[in-house]
Amino acid sequence: MSAPPGTTAERSSPPVARRGVVRAPTAPPLYHQVSLGIEEIALSPALDDEAPLPAEGQLMARFGVSRGTVRRATEELVRSGLLRSEPGRGTYVNKSEQVRRIVRRRLVQVALPDSRFHLDVKEFVPDFDGSSACIDAVRALPDYVSARTVFAAPDNSLEMLRRVALDDGKDILVPTYAMRRGFVRLSPNAVPDRDRFMAATLDGMERFGDVLDLPALRRCPPMDLLVTGATAVTQQGVHVGGGQAYFDLEWALLAELGLVRQSTPIVAVVHPCQVVPGRLRPGPYDVTVDLVVTPESVESTNRGYPRPEGISWRSLEPDLFNLIPYFGPLLAQRQRRSSRRSRA
Amino acid sequence: MNTDLTQHHRESIWKALSRVARPDSRFHWDFSSFICDFEGSDLATERVRELPAWREASRVFVTPDNSTELLRRAALADGKSLLVTTYGIRRGFIQLDPADVPPGEISYAATLDGIDRLGRPVTLTALAGGPPLRLLVTGGSAISRNGIRFGKGHGYFDLEWAILSEIGLAHEGSEIVDVVHDCQVVDVDLVGAEHDVPVDWIVTPTGTIGIPDVQRRPGRVLWDLLPGTEHEHLPPIEELRAMRTRSTS
Structure with missing residues (x-):
């Protein structure tokens, strides 16, 4: 039986089996960083279900990356429910998910922490x-x-x-x-x-x-x-x-x-x-x-x-x-x- | 520690535990996310209350496990202050004194929600220099008969022990109790890894087991093992890091 979706507070043990190996922190991959940038664009309230995001070429220029990187970044946001791709028409924001993310950023400033989920407001209504x-x-x-x-x-x-x-x-x-x-x-x-x-x-x-x-x-x-x-x-x-x-x-x-x-x-x-x-x-x-x-x-x-x-x-x-x-x-x-x- | 052995035991323990465990309000039956309460935890609680170290303690550290909720209640009922970590140590330590619990609310005060509402967050700086703890109580997934804990979630108490040791609240005079169901005690002897903290007492609904000749090194945070782990940026670790930097500069 699995935990509620997206639970982050897993009580896992320290790396006993990997004693002696120091895990150096790694930078997130480039497409992930670009997806954060595209997310910022998508969270502009002016964008709605009908107004598409900037085209691929514009995003490539804006972030200085390849088409492949823009596509991977966009796919990540489609997978997480923020965007949808309409072939031949463009990429659009899913308005409810956009609203969810905008409001969560505000909510986290005023929320009282949950005893288990703390301020992970995706997991509970605070x-x-x-x-x-x-x-x-x-x-x-x-x-x-x-x-x-x-x-x-x-x-x-x-x-x-x-x-x-x-x-x-x-x-x-x-x-x-x-x-x-x-x-x-x-x-x-x-x-x-x-x-x-x-x-x-x-x-x-x-x-x-x-x-x-x-x-x-x-x-x-x-x-x-x-x-x-x-x-x-x-x-x-x-x-x-x-x-x-x-x-x-x-x-x-x-x-x-x-x-x-x-x-x-x-x-x-x-x-x-x-x-x-x-x-x-x-x-x-x-x-x-x-x-x-x-x-x-x-x-x-x-x-x-x-x-x-x-x-x-x-x-x-x-x-x-x-x-x-x-x-x-x-x-x-x-x-x-x-x-x-x-x-x- | 032989991980094959412990994996086998983990699985058979979880099977037995499922029959006596109580689900968590949020995590349901996902034992990897919480230390469950179980039938008989009230009996185990009464056994802990009979330990001399319990009677001597005016403040007790208790982990935020479901299996130790009744023990937290007992501490408040017996006039003892509670020192508890927030779940996953994510928001550090909280202290709850009996005087801060309104009449009739000690059951609520013993829950994680109650501790958050009624207790006060305490920094390591505030705790350091206070009287050392006579008793620390943890729950667990599984434990060997010679007092080595293993299974999901046990790493948190090892870290809590290390942090409290670094600020002088845990020392050689402190005793550690593990509250578990009988099915969680495995009839083997295990050798702990460097950061595994052996316990002094295993208390179950049916028995109080004192571990003879406990070999426990002074607790300390293993800084080399922290980078890249989820523990690296926990508030008390950050605070300890700052305290160390100040003392060396």
């Missing part, structure tokens, strides 16, 4: 100064006040929300990190007051809550409200998550099970530096939010886009299908149902 003001604002929302069951993402910025929601008498549904062990349900009557601090943390959640298998998840009441962090969010409510799009998957799963509807309110809690101006076209599986809550404001998005109705099985990555507990049994059930229908 807490930030002012998150408690955001939580206060969420608690004042009519949709929160009337909610009996709240979905709360396992983001560091929402830890306080997970605690106070129990104090406020609500059941909460929280995915485990990267959904690896499914969803956890926490109920106020099952978590004594003195344990709510722990129960709101990722480490403590599974000790005090119920880890739900698929039948138990099906039996949950529908969500009255979803609250999530993000990497970035637009004023129109387009939610940009980490590269793995866990929130979109969580939504798709809940929608598949009938636990959320098109009208279920979704709130994003973010630092002001995470709100991006301008428009981002949501992909077909992207979930748009209704409200953007920062320490300074609560803004409606008037989102114009419908949300996915369920899981898109064709687009689900095989890795995620295998690593997240519900997808296998759910797909098997669907296949049994449809084969029964076709025999009838």
Whole structure:
């Protein structure tokens, strides 16, 4: 079973087997250095999905390198998801990945470090100064006040929300990190007051809550409200998550099970530096939010886009299908149902 | 160290450990990324609390492993200060005193999140000159019956021991305890490499094993082995480097 994608904090041992060999630090290869330069160009906010990057010849001249080096550099950025090549048309930036990288650079300046991931903000959604003001604002929302069951993402910025929601008498549904062990349900009557601090943390959640298998998840009441962090969010409510799009998957799963509807309110809690101006076209599986809550404001998005109705099985990555507990049994059930229908 | 032997043991240990291990909230079952908690860690914790060195210690160094979480809690409950490294030593050392833990929150305070929130970062300069540690506790992947640790992740404690030794916080009067599940103790004698730090006690849920005649050289950072490794630029290493430069200039 592999670690969450991109984990950098591997606890490896010092080079025992290579005693006596001093590893001199080596400079990164030229194409990698050029890719960093091209990345800077690609992160100019003026560039969008429609405006191509400078042509190969211009990049060669700019960096003083060969066509082969420019191509390798570009390939590296295509592989990492920042660029796409359209034969005959040019090389374009993938706007969501561009936004992700721009915002991460800002976010790292205001983020509170995670106990394991420190400031590797690619691996987690950080807490930030002012998150408690955001939580206060969420608690004042009519949709929160009337909610009996709240979905709360396992983001560091929402830890306080997970605690106070129990104090406020609500059941909460929280995915485990990267959904690896499914969803956890926490109920106020099952978590004594003195344990709510722990129960709101990722480490403590599974000790005090119920880890739900698929039948138990099906039996949950529908969500009255979803609250999530993000990497970035637009004023129109387009939610940009980490590269793995866990929130979109969580939504798709809940929608598949009938636990959320098109009208279920979704709130994003973010630092002001995470709100991006301008428009981002949501992909077909992207979930748009209704409200953007920062320490300074609560803004409606008037989102114009419908949300996915369920899981898109064709687009689900095989890795995620295998690593997240519900997808296998759910797909098997669907296949049994449809084969029964076709025999009838 | 015979690496073929240890690779074989590593695999069979991980198989046995999977049956008793608890997943990490972020790393799930990826044992290469963390030192796991296991069934019976509460029993092992109680055994450590019975050691004379535990009773004598007013401050304990404990590694940020999942298997030592209950021991961190016990330290706070017993009125001892905790000195803990951040995960991967990436943000240096943190000290947490019982007085800094609000009532009813010692379970939270013992977690890595809690230590970050409630403790205070301490530099080596601030630590140097303080009273030496009577006791250091680590978790581990695997250990030989003569007290040599091996397997993924063991290098961090060796480095922590070296750093603390260089600033005088660890010395010949310090005792080292390794908290492991019984399946992690291998019935062979191993010879450690130069930077491998042998332990004084192996404590499992079922037993407290004192290692006789522990041969332990004074801990020191092996500067020649650092360049190009991920340890090279850790904050305490950078700080030690600066302290050495100042003392020689």
